[in-house]
Amino acid sequence: MRLSRYFLPALKENPAEAQIASHRLMLRAGLIRQEAAGIYTWLPAGLRVLRKIEAVVRDELDRAGALELLMPTLQLADLWRESGRYEAYGPEMLRIRDRHERELLYGPTNEDMITAIFRAHVKSYRALPMNLYQLQWKFRDEQRPRFGVLRGREFLMKDAYSFDLDEAGARRSYRRMFVAYLRIFARLGIRAIPMRAETGPIGGDLSHEFLVLAPSGESAVYCDRGMLELPIPGDDIDYDGDLEPIVRQWSSLYAATEDVHDIERFERDVPAERRVQARGIEVGQVFYFGTKYSQPMKAAVTGADGAERAIHGGSYGIGVSRLVGAIVEAGCDEAGIVWPEPVAPFRVGLIDLDPADATVSAACEYLYAQLQARGVDVLLDDTGERAGVKFAHMDLLGPPWQIVVGRRGLERGVVELKRRATGERTELTQEDALARLSMRRNE
Amino acid sequence: MRLSRYFLPALKENPAEAQIASHRLMLRAGLIRQEAAGIYTWLPAGLRVLRKIEAVVRDELDRAGALELLMPTLQLADLWRESGRYEAYGPEMLRIRDRHERELLYGPTNEDMITAIFRAHVKSYRALPMNLYQLQWKFRDEQRPRFGVLRGREFLMKDAYSFDLDEAGARRSYRRMFVAYLRIFARLGIRAIPMRAETGPIGGDLSHEFLVLAPSGESAVYCDRGMLELPIPGDDIDYDGDLEPIVRQWSSLYAATEDVHDIERFERDVPAERRVQARGIEVGQVFYFGTKYSQPMKAAVTGADGAERAIHGGSYGIGVSRLVGAIVEAGCDEAGIVWPEPVAPFRVGLIDLDPADATVSAACEYLYAQLQARGVDVLLDDTGERAGVKFAHMDLLGPPWQIVVGRRGLERGVVELKRRATGERTELTQEDALARLSMRRNE
Numbered sequence: 001m002r003l004s005r006y007f008l009p010a011l012k013e014n015p016a017e018a019q020i021a022s023h024r025l026m027l028r029a030g031l032i033r034q035e036a037a038g039i040y041t042w043l044p045a046g047l048r049v050l051r052k053i054e055a056v057v058r059d060e061l062d063r064a065g066a067l068e069l070l071m072p073t074l075q076l077a078d079l080w081r082e083s084g085r086y087e088a089y090g091p092e093m094l095r096i097r098d099r100h101e102r103e104l105l106y107g108p109t110n111e112d113m114i115t116a117i118f119r120a121h122v123k124s125y126r127a128l129p130m131n132l133y134q135l136q137w138k139f140r141d142e143q144r145p146r147f148g149v150l151r152g153r154e155f156l157m158k159d160a161y162s163f164d165l166d167e168a169g170a171r172r173s174y175r176r177m178f179v180a181y182l183r184i185f186a187r188l189g190i191r192a193i194p195m196r197a198e199t200g201p202i203g204g205d206l207s208h209e210f211l212v213l214a215p216s217g218e219s220a221v222y223c224d225r226g227m228l229e230l231p232i233p234g235d236d237i238d239y240d241g242d243l244e245p246i247v248r249q250w251s252s253l254y255a256a257t258e259d260v261h262d263i264e265r266f267e268r269d270v271p272a273e274r275r276v277q278a279r280g281i282e283v284g285q286v287f288y289f290g291t292k293y294s295q296p297m298k299a300a301v302t303g304a305d306g307a308e309r310a311i312h313g314g315s316y317g318i319g320v321s322r323l324v325g326a327i328v329e330a331g332c333d334e335a336g337i338v339w340p341e342p343v344a345p346f347r348v349g350l351i352d353l354d355p356a357d358a359t360v361s362a363a364c365e366y367l368y369a370q371l372q373a374r375g376v377d378v379l380l381d382d383t384g385e386r387a388g389v390k391f392a393h394m395d396l397l398g399p400p401w402q403i404v405v406g407r408r409g410l411e412r413g414v415v416e417l418k419r420r421a422t423g424e425r426t427e428l429t430q431e432d433a434l435a436r437l438s439m440r441r442n443e
Numbered sequence: 444m445r446l447s448r449y450f451l452p453a454l455k456e457n458p459a460e461a462q463i464a465s466h467r468l469m470l471r472a473g474l475i476r477q478e479a480a481g482i483y484t485w486l487p488a489g490l491r492v493l494r495k496i497e498a499v500v501r502d503e504l505d506r507a508g509a510l511e512l513l514m515p516t517l518q519l520a521d522l523w524r525e526s527g528r529y530e531a532y533g534p535e536m537l538r539i540r541d542r543h544e545r546e547l548l549y550g551p552t553n554e555d556m557i558t559a560i561f562r563a564h565v566k567s568y569r570a571l572p573m574n575l576y577q578l579q580w581k582f583r584d585e586q587r588p589r590f591g592v593l594r595g596r597e598f599l600m601k602d603a604y605s606f607d608l609d610e611a612g613a614r615r616s617y618r619r620m621f622v623a624y625l626r627i628f629a630r631l632g633i634r635a636i637p638m639r640a641e642t643g644p645i646g647g648d649l650s651h652e653f654l655v656l657a658p659s660g661e662s663a664v665y666c667d668r669g670m671l672e673l674p675i676p677g678d679d680i681d682y683d684g685d686l687e688p689i690v691r692q693w694s695s696l697y698a699a700t701e702d703v704h705d706i707e708r709f710e711r712d713v714p715a716e717r718r719v720q721a722r723g724i725e726v727g728q729v730f731y732f733g734t735k736y737s738q739p740m741k742a743a744v745t746g747a748d749g750a751e752r753a754i755h756g757g758s759y760g761i762g763v764s765r766l767v768g769a770i771v772e773a774g775c776d777e778a779g780i781v782w783p784e785p786v787a788p789f790r791v792g793l794i795d796l797d798p799a800d801a802t803v804s805a806a807c808e809y810l811y812a813q814l815q816a817r818g819v820d821v822l823l824d825d826t827g828e829r830a831g832v833k834f835a836h837m838d839l840l841g842p843p844w845q846i847v848v849g850r851r852g853l854e855r856g857v858v859e860l861k862r863r864a865t866g867e868r869t870e871l872t873q874e875d876a877l878a879r880l881s882m883r884r885n886e
Contacts, residue, residue: 009564042513070485121452
């Protein structure tokens with residue numbers, strides 16, 4: 001993409017309403033724009049990040065055997081009356097009346113609807129286990145929306161729902177999602193730590209939250225340093241295999257949010273030098289809730305023995321739009337955003353220091369075409385701004401690599417390659433720069 | 444995908460509420476499920492069709508220089524008051540109050556919001572021309588939602604918006620979208636005919652609708668048969684080139700919906716043997732509306748002469764979810780859906796006539812793996828149903844190709860390849876079948 005033809009409306013001033021780094025940086029870099037309290041437009045560069053996250057989530061869930069569908073944003077209130085949640089949900093649920101005075105709501109989550117879909121179509125245990133997921137916008141009418149996309153009202157969520165004949169099956173489904181989550185977050189280039197959690201309004205008796213550590217995190221977390229070092233299940237993972245040892249390993253070390261923190265156990269079980277006290281941002285949560293929805297909503301299948309029984313369910317959320325904010329929080333510095341490679345809106349920022357110079361522009365055009373041909377996302381700053389402005393702007397936007405092309409370098413046969421995360425700069429030939437960036441593609 | 448592990452809830456009975464073929468077939472084949480009047484879940488196979496359409500739309504608009512962003516589904520009522528449309532829009536607009544009694548609405552279209560985004564960030568003519576688009580769910584509270592996804596309330600729309608300094612520029616942007624639309628519909632495997640149209644609530648003085656011919660179409664259309672035969676601009680199209688000759692060619696032949704039909708002109712200009720009277724389904728519409736939004740909303744840029752002027756705008760919609768219904772209407776037969784190759788949920792339906800027979804199953808597994816390795820979407824019917832049920836089910840779902848594998852054929856070294864559209868069957872070796880389907884991939 002050429003910056004001169006792109007829509008990347010960077011703000012020069014710090015937006016007054018932004019209290020934390022990710023909110024400020026996402027607005028300043030031109031990734032999002034607020035349309036109403038907690039309601040955002042995803043500008044082109046922000047949308048690229050969102051789509052990259054979606055693609056990783058989809059790929060891993062498909063591998064784990066889940067099937068994607070798409071439920072509507074609006075739901076009938078009657079459905080929630082059936083599960084008993086309509087009155088219970090409180091003012092965070094956006095309640096709507098249509099032109100015929102029928103009561104609708106903007107779905108804050110979808111356990112009720114997916115249970116209705118399941119019960120209408122699945123009658124036999126032979127269809128199980130089943131896991132259905134979607135990537136869909138949700139709405140929760142927060143009392144005080146803030147922190148940008150970290151606590152928005154309209155937000156993008158991946159929600160998956162598992163259906164099993166019995167508790168043993170449901171726990172296998174739970175472990176499958178637990179492992180998929182470990183892999184998804186790692187593939188996005190971040191470390192999310194699973195912690196035993198309260199089940200809250202979703203209900204059930206088993207739940208883990210996945211948290212990314214960041215100074216601005218909404219909750220205090222306490223864990224064994226080992227949680228930051230455990231190996232992530234590899235590409236050869238067999239989702240149909242026995243995943244219990246992996247979950248056991250990740251459950252064996254202490255990790256808790258402040259809600260469930262047990263200070264005595266923490267000090268007893270974790271040696272002082274391994275105690276981590278930090279803050280975390282929740283980016284996903286998994287629940288096993290048994291028959292909480294299938295009982296009242298009569299979602300039952302016939303087992304091998306001919307008897308009918310309510311299915312055992314679980315639900316599994318990832319806050320996709322929230323993740324963008326969490327990734328920025330976890331990785332930014334004073335100059336701006338530092339994207340992990342897998343989710344960066346552009347992998348390379350190519351800076352033309354002198355667009356009026358034909359030699360410099362020709363070198364930039366060559367590198368731009370070569371990178372695109374190699375499948376590398378590249379943003380070429382071909383504008384007429386001063387060098388200092390271009391450097392600051394590219395640092396703010398945060399592609400993992402920058403190539404800086406200027407006349408003096410070209411006279412010596414080199415361009416400058418800068419790694420955004422470390423600030424490390426190397427002078428090398430254009431061909432070597434291309435080779436480095438092609439090689440590092442799958443890092 | 445293996446049917447035994449898939450969620451494709453086919454209905455055995457014709458749903459009573461479905462008055463037209465596409466609605467009936469999409470429900471029966473398990474592509475969609477109604478959640479409320481005019482509000483649908485897209486089940487896995489239906490979602491595959493939607494995603495394939497999205498991918499083609501994106502690819503072609505990106506080529507035409509448009510930039511994708513994503514606006515929220517909910518908007519502030521005040522924005523619509525500013526453009527003067529809030530009161531005018533009528534009961535089709537779903538009006539909402541949040542917990543703080545702020546007035547919101549579920550966007551039925553986005554001219555107002557995109558104009559607000561543009562004016563906040565673009566100040567100079569140098570950023571023009573600009574075209575911003577999104578693929579986002581919209582809501583229109585139809586008085587009587589019906590015909591399934593053809594007239595739903597929550598629907599997926601691609602909406603693009605162009606910004607130019609003057610009318611001449613805006614007309615160039617209009618032509619760019621006109622040509623992109625010709626190519627998008629052709630790439631989806633359908634013929635959509637552009638017709639001069641009324642501008643309705645969007646406003647403006649130049650508009651074309653794109654209609655797909657189908658017996659159940661909502662409006663009568665009249666055109667010169669030549670409109671069905673004009674060549675579609677090829678892959679070598681240059682969107683920055685002069686597109687006026689293409690638009691002129693497509694405007695030179697008579698084509699009108701009943702709203703604007705001029706029977707005298709029709710009979711004068713079109714020889715009797717070339718007159719087509721049919722019914723059509725609108726799948727897209729393009730508008731040039733000048734300064735209708737930029738004037739009241741004060742969206743202006745500074746020109747090369749330093750003077751400020753209101754931008755000239757256009758908007759360009761494609762009903763993505765509606766298209767799925769239109770494609771089914773245009774192509775079904777008594778046995779079910781006949782998908783064009785580019786949008787079929789699966790390109791090949793592979794029927795295992797005898798899953799209990801190890802030889803037959805092994806052949807199916809081989810073909811299944813080979814097709815997947817070649818990037819061909821395949822659905823393997825590995826269920827225990829009778830042959831007749833499997834045939835009927837695959838015809839209903841409508842992949843363009845079927846491979847039928849049975850014991851008797853294998854004894855003679857052949858499988859059967861069936862082309863869904865014509866019913867034509869050929870016996871050939873497994874390798875020949877694979878070669879045929881790999882070859883035909885880009886047909």
